[in-house]
Amino acid sequence: MNPELLRNLWLQVSPQRLIAAPIILGAAFALAGSATDSWEIVGRVAAFGYFVIAYLWGARRAVNVLADEIAAGTWDGQRMSSIDPWTMAWGKLLGGTVYAWYCALLCLATYAAAEVEVGRGGALITNLPIKITGALLVQAGALLLALVLVGKGRRLSRRTVAFAQGGALVVGLFGVSSVLLPSVTERFGFGLAERITWFGVAFRSDDFALLTQVLFLGWAIAAVYRLMAGELQVRQRPWVWLSFSLFLILYYQGFLLVGLNDPWSLRLLPALVVAVPLYYVALFAQSNDIIRYRWLLHHLGHGNWRNAQSLLPLWIPSLLLAAALSILVAVLARDDMQSFADVERVARLWSMPIPAGTLPTAIALILFMLRDLGIVLLLNFAKRPKAPDLAAVLYLIVLYGICGGLAMAAGATWLLPLFLPGAARSGLLVVLAPLVQVILAVILLQRCWSAQDRTLELRPAA
Numbered sequence: 001m002n003p004e005l006l007r008n009l010w011l012q013v014s015p016q017r018l019i020a021a022p023i024i025l026g027a028a029f030a031l032a033g034s035a036t037d038s039w040e041i042v043g044r045v046a047a048f049g050y051f052v053i054a055y056l057w058g059a060r061r062a063v064n065v066l067a068d069e070i071a072a073g074t075w076d077g078q079r080m081s082s083i084d085p086w087t088m089a090w091g092k093l094l095g096g097t098v099y100a101w102y103c104a105l106l107c108l109a110t111y112a113a114a115e116v117e118v119g120r121g122g123a124l125i126t127n128l129p130i131k132i133t134g135a136l137l138v139q140a141g142a143l144l145l146a147l148v149l150v151g152k153g154r155r156l157s158r159r160t161v162a163f164a165q166g167g168a169l170v171v172g173l174f175g176v177s178s179v180l181l182p183s184v185t186e187r188f189g190f191g192l193a194e195r196i197t198w199f200g201v202a203f204r205s206d207d208f209a210l211l212t213q214v215l216f217l218g219w220a221i222a223a224v225y226r227l228m229a230g231e232l233q234v235r236q237r238p239w240v241w242l243s244f245s246l247f248l249i250l251y252y253q254g255f256l257l258v259g260l261n262d263p264w265s266l267r268l269l270p271a272l273v274v275a276v277p278l279y280y281v282a283l284f285a286q287s288n289d290i291i292r293y294r295w296l297l298h299h300l301g302h303g304n305w306r307n308a309q310s311l312l313p314l315w316i317p318s319l320l321l322a323a324a325l326s327i328l329v330a331v332l333a334r335d336d337m338q339s340f341a342d343v344e345r346v347a348r349l350w351s352m353p354i355p356a357g358t359l360p361t362a363i364a365l366i367l368f369m370l371r372d373l374g375i376v377l378l379l380n381f382a383k384r385p386k387a388p389d390l391a392a393v394l395y396l397i398v399l400y401g402i403c404g405g406l407a408m409a410a411g412a413t414w415l416l417p418l419f420l421p422g423a424a425r426s427g428l429l430v431v432l433a434p435l436v437q438v439i440l441a442v443i444l445l446q447r448c449w450s451a452q453d454r455t456l457e458l459r460p461a462a
Contacts, residue, residue: 065096
């Protein structure tokens with residue numbers, strides 16, 4: 001048996017806990033049944049219990065299975081063991097949540113029995129897989145969050161553990177709301193559509209929800225495996241991340257209501273809207289310590305492409321993808337006069353400067369992404385970085401939100417190109433404003449890199 005799964009079974013499962021769960025849950029269901037004399041109410045209580053246990057408690061357990069190891073000082077020993085990443089990944093994902101699943105399946109069985117009693121047994125063919133895959137997706141997302149935090153700091157302090165547990169709670173609440181919200185909105189008459197069209201194929205809403213959860217669950221498990229492999233010092237390459245980015249773009253492309261005669265710029269614009277946030281996710285989700293980049297440049301300088309690919313940051317393929325899409329959309333939209341007329345009308349309505357054109361705006365967008373990259377790396381390359389990612393997020397909020405908003409409020413629209421891509425009539429100004437910031441970021445990065453070099457040179461002499 002999987003040794004990690006077996007170890008978690010010994011830790012989580014005991015005769016007392018196995019006996020206590022059905023007694024306590026059975027008493028709750030019996031109380032609901034005796035008080036209302038209705039299988040409908042029993043089914044609702046069981047379904048709610050399943051959501052709380054599988055989504056909220058299960059997500060917390062998925063984080064704690066890693067946090068407990070680090071708190072007990074056994075995580076470093078596990079990282080040096082001979083267990084392969086896949087065995088470690090699914091052993092922790094299922095083993096750490098095994099007792100939560102034991103209790104959740106008791107609730108699910110009661111829910112299924114209640115549905116059969118009220119004559120809705122046929123719907124269980126879709127409802128049960130939806131509930132199970134949804135909970136697995138939430139738990140995998142919580143474990144993924146914990147692994148990201150471990151990879152960023154290489155350890156989990158009490159504050160980081162609390163943040164990871166809070167993140168797991170948010171993930172669990174999001175999962176519960178995604179399940180309960182459709183039924184709530186349906187009661188008010190504005191629920192989800194009964195059929196969803198995706199790539200021209202009409203799906204029942206439940207069938208499409210199940211398909212979506214299965215697809216994203218597969219990617220979540222792949223991400224858990226990849227991060228676990230990174231923790232166990234197994235070389236990874238960024239092509240899986242690039243594949244996920246392309247998948248996510250294609251997934252949202254399936255919802256577009258465009259015809260065959262619609263311009264390609266309109267079809268590819270949502271792809272750009274997906275690619276740019278993925279770049280920032282890749283930039284903040286991975287560790288950006290200076291040692292990693294030194295090794296990357298070392299292997300690139302010696303032509304060792306195999307090792308260089310394993311050290312390649314995830315933001316590089318994301319940046320290339322976003323840049324290619326932005327240029328492609330700009331070139332295709334250059335002759336689309338109707339789309340530019342709509343932009344001009346909206347800009348005048350909001351008293352904003354009219355963009356100088358699609359191509360300068362695309363170049364400015366790429367330069368702004370490079371400037372933000374420089375800010376993140378500059379804060380991470382400091383000699384004693386303290387919460388560099390949090391500081392970078394605050395800087396970006398100030399630059400994009402506060403400074404841009406103040407410039408608009410003060411009527412200084414000539415300053416907007418410094419904070420927003422394409423916010424000027426002159427194409428030269430649109431490109432020049434972020435280019436100056438990129439050059440400044442490069443100069444500061446070069447100085448920081450040189451300072452680190454001098455520190456390394458002085459260490460042997462000391």
